[in-house]
Amino acid sequence: MDLFEYQGKQYFARYDIPVSPGDATDSVDEAVAIADSIGYPVVVKAQVKVGGRGKAGGIQLADNAEEVRKHATNILGMDIKGHIVHIIWIERSSDIKKEYYASFTLDRPNKKHLGMLSAQGGVEIEVVAEEDPTAIALLSIDPIKGLDLPTAQQWVKDAKLDEEAQAQAAELLIKLYRCYTEGDCDLAEINPLILTPQGNVHALDAKVTLDENASYRHPEWEAFRVNETEDPREKMAKEKGLNYIGLDGTVGIIANGAGLAMSTLDVVNQVGGTAANFLDIGGGANADVMAAALEVINSDPKVKAIFVNIFGGITRVDEVAKGVLGALEKVTINSPIVLRLDGTNAVEGRAILLPHLNDKLITEPTMLDAARKAVGLANA
Amino acid sequence: MSIFVDENTKVIVQGLTGGQGRFHGLRNRDYGTKVVGGVTPGKGGTDVDGIPVFNSVKEAVDATGATASFVSVPPKFAAAAIMEAAEGGITFIVCITEGIPAQDEAVTYNRLKQEFPNVRLLGPNCPGIISPGKCNIGITSGDIALPGGPVGIVSRSGTLTYQALHELSQQGIGQTTCVGIGGDPVPGTNFIDCLKAFNDDPETKAVMMIGEIGGSEEENAAEWIKANMTKPVVSYIAGVTAPPGRKMGHAGAIISGSKGTAQAKMDALREAGVHVCQNPTEAGEKMVEIVRAL
Numbered sequence: 313m314d315l316f317e318y319q320g321k322q323y324f325a326r327y328d329i330p331v332s333p334g335d336a337t338d339s340v341d342e343a344v345a346i347a348d349s350i351g352y353p354v355v356v357k358a359q360v361k362v363g364g365r366g367k368a369g370g371i372q373l374a375d376n377a378e379e380v381r382k383h384a385t386n387i388l389g390m391d392i393k394g395h396i397v398h399i400i401w402i403e404r405s406s407d408i409k410k411e412y413y414a415s416f417t418l419d420r421p422n423k424k425h426l427g428m429l430s431a432q433g434g435v436e437i438e439v440v441a442e443e444d445p446t447a448i449a450l451l452s453i454d455p456i457k458g459l460d461l462p463t464a465q466q467w468v469k470d471a472k473l474d475e476e477a478q479a480q481a482a483e484l485l486i487k488l489y490r491c492y493t494e495g496d497c498d499l500a501e502i503n504p505l506i507l508t509p510q511g512n513v514h515a516l517d518a519k520v521t522l523d524e525n526a527s528y529r530h531p532e533w534e535a536f537r538v539n540e541t542e543d544p545r546e547k548m549a550k551e552k553g554l555n556y557i558g559l560d561g562t563v564g565i566i567a568n569g570a571g572l573a574m575s576t577l578d579v580v581n582q583v584g585g586t587a588a589n590f591l592d593i594g595g596g597a598n599a600d601v602m603a604a605a606l607e608v609i610n611s612d613p614k615v616k617a618i619f620v621n622i623f624g625g626i627t628r629v630d631e632v633a634k635g636v637l638g639a640l641e642k643v644t645i646n647s648p649i650v651l652r653l654d655g656t657n658a659v660e661g662r663a664i665l666l667p668h669l670n671d672k673l674i675t676e677p678t679m680l681d682a683a684r685k686a687v688g689l690a691n692a
Numbered sequence: 693m694s695i696f697v698d699e700n701t702k703v704i705v706q707g708l709t710g711g712q713g714r715f716h717g718l719r720n721r722d723y724g725t726k727v728v729g730g731v732t733p734g735k736g737g738t739d740v741d742g743i744p745v746f747n748s749v750k751e752a753v754d755a756t757g758a759t760a761s762f763v764s765v766p767p768k769f770a771a772a773a774i775m776e777a778a779e780g781g782i783t784f785i786v787c788i789t790e791g792i793p794a795q796d797e798a799v800t801y802n803r804l805k806q807e808f809p810n811v812r813l814l815g816p817n818c819p820g821i822i823s824p825g826k827c828n829i830g831i832t833s834g835d836i837a838l839p840g841g842p843v844g845i846v847s848r849s850g851t852l853t854y855q856a857l858h859e860l861s862q863q864g865i866g867q868t869t870c871v872g873i874g875g876d877p878v879p880g881t882n883f884i885d886c887l888k889a890f891n892d893d894p895e896t897k898a899v900m901m902i903g904e905i906g907g908s909e910e911e912n913a914a915e916w917i918k919a920n921m922t923k924p925v926v927s928y929i930a931g932v933t934a935p936p937g938r939k940m941g942h943a944g945a946i947i948s949g950s951k952g953t954a955q956a957k958m959d960a961l962r963e964a965g966v967h968v969c970q971n972p973t974e975a976g977e978k979m980v981e982i983v984r985a986l
Binding site: 418420421423424425454455456493496498523525526528529567568569570571572574575577578579581582587590594623624625626654655656658678679680 | 712716767768788790791792793794795796798799801802803805806819831832833836847848849850851852854855858875877878902904905907908909912928930931932933934970971972973
């Protein structure tokens with residue numbers, strides 16, 4: 313789960329990482345009240361999970377209540393690359409002497425934690441990484457040992473952070489690492505991490521991705537589950553606990569396993585069709601999950617045919633077949649369903665469907681055949 | 693020959709008394725796998741369809757001489773179960789559990805490497821391993837595999853592993869071993885581990901490698917293949933048309949550069965002399981062609 317900046321800063325605050333004083337709101341009046349209480353000048357920042365909001369006019373400086381009102385009115389409801397701004401973050405404006413970059417993530421090839429620190433932070437960090445990789449001090453951290461203060465103190469020197477910033481930065485990095493590990497982040501990133509003329513180091517932005525697999529031990533994450541998606545299909549899928557991503561095509565896709573679901577998209581594309589979605593019903597999918605998946609796809613008016621591609625492993629194909637029939641009893645599915653069923657209990661599953669087959673419920677022997685059939689129906 | 697397991701491998705199932713553990717553990721036994729015990733704390737002394745259940749891995753290993761474990765427990769308990777297996781004397785651990793936090797996986801992986809360098813972990817979040825006709829540990833449906841070789845399969849995706857087996861078996865092409873390494877960020881066993889083993893296995897004549905978008909395991913495998921592999925490799929990478937996944941912010945872009953896309957992976961593999969195919973069926977057909985020409 314990607315967090316909005318304000319949520320990331322709230323999460324940072326739990327780990328005692330210094331951020332600018334501020335608060336989030338969805339109303340203009342409240343924005344003014346927040347600005348009045350923290351003191352001017354303030355920055356009004358659009359909360360969207362997409363880059364380039366500054367260039368789009370989503371970040372504005374305000375010296376007084378009138379300006380806050382003007383900017384808040386403009387920014388709320390603004391469309392930034394297809395993301396509507398529902399929430400703004402108001403924070404005390406900071407004087408900036410230097411901009412750094414800091415992050416922790418998983419180093420997948422080496423199976424260690426990877427810290428990245430640079431004295432050249434800011435919007436151009438990707439260019440820096442490309443043109444002068446040595447400007448980023450990489451730190452490989454053994455997940456068992458973790459990051460200790462002496463190592464962090466050496467690291468800030470290696471990264472050539474300004475001397476007056478080093479002590480505070482080292483301490484902040486220890487806290488950010490705690491946030492990354494104990495906070496179960498896939499990514500904890502600060503860009504820019506700033507040094508103020510007064511000699512203080514704090515986070516001016518927050519980019520946090522939480523590992524959904526760890527949500528069972530973080531009840532506090534529930535509060536972050538707001539405005540996660542604009543797509544009504546995705547909202548519905550989320551409510552039903554499905555792993556769904558909306559696309560623009562006409563063939564609805566249901567598959568088990570992310571790999572097979574991706575492959576199904578590929579094959580539909582190769583035979584001349586377009587997928588309406590990615591939907592992985594996962595391992596252990598049962599009748600209820602299948603019914604929920606069909607309902608979500610059925611809600612998509614662009615869908616002209618549905619391709620159900622199941623290769624049973626943990627998922628048992630007879631359960632899938634029952635789910636399809638169960639869903640057909642509960643809701644009227646508008647589009648024809650083409651099924652390809654193989655794997656665990658496939659024989660039983662096909663037998664369950666056999667008496668119900670008609671021109672709206674079709675089985676095909678192979679993945680490629682089924683893709684062609686579904687695409688043919690969708691393009692007809 | 694097979695890699696990692698064979699007909700003599702004795703297996704215990706951690707979580708045998710649970711729904712999934714029971715279903716797949718019994719299926720593995722029905723396939724002919726030597727499933728010699730189960731482990732569920734507090735249920736020692738009972739049995740599951742004649743398979744004795746023990747309170748701990750240590751007890752199970754002492755009583756049965758098992759060397760492999762099939763871990764089928766919920767995500768919360770999986771990391772502890774893996775470590776218990778290693779501490780109890782198991783040397784090959786297959787963990788099918790989906791949904792283990794990445795932080796737990798990273799710690800577990802490194803603890804195993806440091807404290808138990810001779811233990812191999814397969815998974816987590818993988819379908820397991822099957823050496824057709826000999827041993828099946830995990831959730832693969834045994835009837836889609838065909839004994840006798842000569843193809844070795846290694847795959848990152850569960851269901852595409854079955855698809856690969858199916859494509860070959862349908863054409864009468866058997867498999868020496870099929871390894872599902874799983875798609876989690878910290879896999880215990882990677883492509884290169886399997887490619888090495890297949891390269892050294894005299895009965896494996898060709899290898900099918902199924903990858904997917906994300907990470908850089910396929911690119912690393914391509915480098916290894918180019919330098920070391922003596923057998924033909926056919927590959928399929930899922931996700932050419934996949935919607936862009938979760939953005940990992942600047943950090944992701946910095947680590948991976950252009951790596952991670954299906955195109956980058958296919959280019960790297962092609963450059964290494966691998967036969968890269970556009971879909972699982974095409975990969976199956978290519979492999980049939982190669983095997984028939986051997």
